[in-house]
Amino acid sequence: MAARDEDYDKLTPEEREVRDKADRERERAEQATLPYKWVQELGEVDITVPVPKGTRARDLAIVIQKKKLSVGFKGKDKIMEGELCKEIKIDESTWSVDNNEVVIHLEKVNAMEWWENILTHHPKLDTRKIEPPNGKLSDLDGETRGVVEKMMFDNQQKALGKPTSDELKKHEALEKFKRAHPELDFSNAKIS
Incomplete structure (x- = not known):
């Protein structure tokens, strides 16, 4: 993926x-x-x-675990089954049958990261391109919104192999210190 990111950076x-x-x-x-x-x-x-019309909860075999999800009919093949891409809060996750579909609600353990997929063996989305609805982000108070925006920036930077906001701040502070103290020699300094 890193080579692809480098290529992407070179595109117009x-x-x-x-x-x-x-x-x-x-x-x-x-x-x-x-x-x-x-x-x-x-x-x-x-x-x-989606499930056939008339499906009731008692017809289904659904397992929701911290890192596993399984949905199917009792005694038949599973509709979906596998390892979740991230951990969930079991006690806050639910399922129900409504209008010919099973509706599953999963609460993320880490509420500050986007999922690439549901099950690890399913196709992935590029989470760097996800843009949260503006209405949701703007509903946050200033401090919380700042934290969320910083986390989104840092996640994107990490995915691209670039420095996070904290690393950029440290680098800026070091450069400022170097300019203020030209008499010091930093040529052999190991700075990460």
Whole structure:
């Protein structure tokens, strides 16, 4: 992925737009092949699994564990089963049957990161390109919004192999110190 990121950084804005559009189309096509649909916010994931008309909760075999999810009919093959890509809060995660679909609500343990997929063996989304709804971000108070924006920036920087905001601040402080003290020799300093 790092080589791909370097290539991406070298693209013109127009070339990036073309690549981003192609990536979004590929992701949409991959997601369309899944036996469920899903949406997420920073703290939660909602999954809908279509089931035949008349399906009742007692017909289903659903297992929700910290790192595992299984959905199917009792005594039959599973509709979906596998390891969750991240951990969830079991006590705050639920499921129900509503309008010919199973609705599964999962609360993330880490409410400050985007999921690439639901099950680890399913196609991944590029989480660096996720933009939260502006209404949700703007609903936050100033301090919380600042923390969320910083975390989003830092996650994107980490994904690209670039320095986080804290690392950038440290580097700026060091450069300022060097300018203020030109008499000091930093040539052999090991600074990470």
